[in-house]
Amino acid sequence: MNVIGTVGLPGSGKGEAANVAEAAGVPVVVMGDVIREECRARGLDPAEHHGRIAGVLREEEGDDAIAARTIPRIREAAEEGETDTVLVDGLRSTVELERFREAFGDGFTLVAIHAPFELRAERLGERGRDDSDSDLEALRERDEREIALGLGETLDHADVEIDNTGTLEAFRERVRKVLAVGGDAAAPAAPDADPESDGGRP
């Protein structure tokens, strides 16, 4: 079983990567769904209480609570899917990463998606909101919140890096390649490899 976890700052392209997976018949498990379900189980509206319940779950069941609850969902998705690859969206911390590595061993591949702040701000602006200063400030705050949870450190542990600074089609193609190989086979793809390059590196 190949489990591909994606990690990236807000607006980096995780949702697009999940779309590529779905289009390719690769099931997608969203870690946030665990939290939404827990909100409903407690009679709370996920839209309002998502952030708080994520914190409560970690306090009650440990920092790896969301990962632990996601693992059986990943196994179920693998059984039901057309391929033996599953994409998991929503890793936030190295504790979660360790939990997944423990559960899936070499079958787990962490994929980091990178795009600079300005580009993420522009893309998120196009996704919904206008590109005002308050949105830039909101993105800065979201970045900081995610980094405080451990996202920055998690990015440093990636097995595969995807640089999402080009066209959407170039990004989708890169994701398709990573999904097709998964696991260790993905390693030869050098970080931020230039697809135009003929390998003439020193």
Ligand SMILES: Nc1ncnc2c1ncn2[C@@H]1O[C@H](COP(=O)(O)OP(=O)(O)OP(=O)(O)O)[C@@H](O)[C@H]1O
């Ligand atoms: N290479 C690209 N070129 C143009 N637009 C892009 C590119 N990559 C992503 N986008 C667009 O940027 C927006 C943000 O991407 P996406 O929703 O995948 O980010 P995300 O990492 O899931 O963000 P969040 O964590 O905030 O949900 C989307 O509208 C997406 O279609």
